[in-house]
Amino acid sequence: MMRSDNSCLLSEPATILMTQPTEKQKVTQAQAQAQAQAGLPSWLISWPTALLAAVLVFAIAAILLAQDYGNVLDAGRQRAQSLAEIAAAHLQQTLSAVEVSMQVLDRPPAALTAAGSEPALGPILARVMRIMPALSDMQVVDVDGRAIVKSEQGVAKGGMNAMAFAYHRDHPGDTIRLDWQGPTTADLLISRRISNGDGSFGGVTLGRLDPTYFADFFVALGADRATLRLADGTVLVNFGRADIADSLTAVESLHGLPLAVEIGLDREQLLASWYSKRDVGMALAASLTLLLFGGVIFLRRHLAQITDLAALSSHAAAESAARSRADEISRRKSDFVSQMSHELRTPLNAILGFSEVIKSASFGPVGQPKYQEYADDIHYSAQHLLAVINNILDLSKVEAGKWQMMEDQVTLDELFDALRRLASERAARENVELSIKDLPANMILRGDKRTLVQIMLNLTINAIKFAGPDRQVDLEVQAQSDGSLAIAVADHGEGMTKDELVRAMRPFDAPMHGAKGKKQDTGLGLPLAAAFAELHGGRVELDSMPGLGTTARLILPAERVQSVH
Secondary structure, eight states: OBOTTSOEEEEOOOOOOOOOOOHHHHHHHHHHHHHHHHTOOGGGGSHHHHHHHHHHHHHHHHHHHHHHHHHHHHHHHHHHHHHHHHHHHHHHHHHHHHHHHHHTTOSOHHHHHHHTOHHHHHHHHHHHHHHOTTEEEEEEEOTTSOEEEEOSSOOOOSHHHHHHHHHHHHSOOOOEEEEEOOTTOOOEEEEEEEEOTTSOEEEEEEEEEOGGGGHHHHHHHTOSEEEEEETTSOEEEEEEOSOOSSEEEEEEEOTTSSEEEEEEEEHHHHTHHHHHHHHHHHHHHHHHHHHHHHHHHHHHHHHHHHHHHHHHHHHHHHHHHHHHHHHHHHHHHHHHHHHHHHHHHHHHHHHHHHHHHHHHTTTSSTTOHHHHHHHHHHHHHHHHHHHHHHHHHHHHHHHHTOOOOOEEEEEHHHHHHHHHHHHHHHHHHHTEEEEEOOOOTTEEEEEEHHHHHHHHHHHHHHHHHHHOTTEEEEEEEEEOTTSOEEEEEEOOSOOOOHHHHHHHTSTTOOOOBSGGGOBOOOSOHHHHHHHHHHHTTOEEEEEEOTTSOEEEEEEEOGGGEEEOO
8 A cells, every 4th residue: 555655555465375266155156246237136036035925915915805804794784784773663663653543543432332333433443454454453442351343353362462451451551562462473462552531441452463564575675584573582573585594683673662673684695795806816816926936936047047147257257367377377487487597506506616616626725715705605605595495495384384383482682683693694795784773672572483583584684685785774673552563674775666565575476676677586585474474463564665765564463572571
């Protein structure tokens, strides 16, 4: 990343092995891409969602049908109640008309007998029966219970007559009374008291009412079943269908009379239209469910096709990327082999050449000062060759996960003493001065001592190599606010661009430095240092800018730093 002063800051892991996605991950990625292309969220075409939608469809259909079922039954109950009220009103009106007709005969029988008017009462009685066809027989009895006048058939004598006579004799009033004539007939006895001028009992008017008279009315009423019964529940007569297994009933009593009418409507007939709606509703719900599942199947197949295409595309892209990576690795290997041939050939040539000079005593007997100079060159070249080989082997172990960490405690003095001893010869050869600022005396590092020394050595040698002659390399320990520790190694060389920083952290891909790339490197020092830092839970950061040099920092976490009081 870029800092505010336009310098580059880079922290990059050293691991060069790239993790390849598994087949399952590839399929998952392809499915995600296919869903993104289709614009469908994954939950929308899942089977649980489809099943839930189907349940909701049937639930809504069931709720609507249940509401309609209740409405149909409520309408049936209201209709039955309305019919019962109409029937009761009709019966009440008919009996009121009968009562009015009986008032025509409201004359004391004794007066009629005394005046010799009995013959004149017969035509009146016949006319009343013609007006009121509900009355089948009528007669008038005196205070002794003797029939004064009667229709052709008359009211048969019996217990009901005596009960009605006794009731009217003992209860003043002009209201009519209804009495059932017995279980063998449904006829009702209608009676009304005849009072004298002074209000005393004068006789009784009797009539017989046949309930079947109302059959035509109940047929016209439209009820499936109608029942005329007494207040105590005794059924007088049933009209309509007798085969109704289940019905909606309503009962309405007549005002002031022990008579009630019960209306029944066939439940199955009322629900016939609802049954049709139910069948249609369930068929629609089933059709919607089938359509829903069919849509899910279609979309899933379509998504599978898109997924296959995406997987093929992803596979092709992966193959292309793999080929590109292979080409890149091959190129880097070629560059590395070319560079390593120089790195290995140069010290080997020096070792072979100088050792041959010493062996053949080309300058005379061994002991001449020139031999000492050649021996130094042989030693330096061997050290360089050994360092290159060690870096390759160490990086291979780290990448294979076989590096063995030896936990220990290292003081900063011990670390920098080892660093001076190992880097001083290279610094002197490059004519670079190492400057170590004051070290904190109360800090101990916990980690692998050899690895920590190797990290600092790689960073320092890299700084010496690219600082340039007659320059200075500064080493400084910086305590961080979060408890971590940073050890900075800064050169004052040519610096690097952002792209060169990225390449510097990749193994076998070190950038060329200096005019026309005169300074070369195997490209292993910085990646190996970063890999060792990661083993300690830390990291290596590079901060550089062209013309201002490069600063490399080893950042160790707080758990690796201890303060000694």
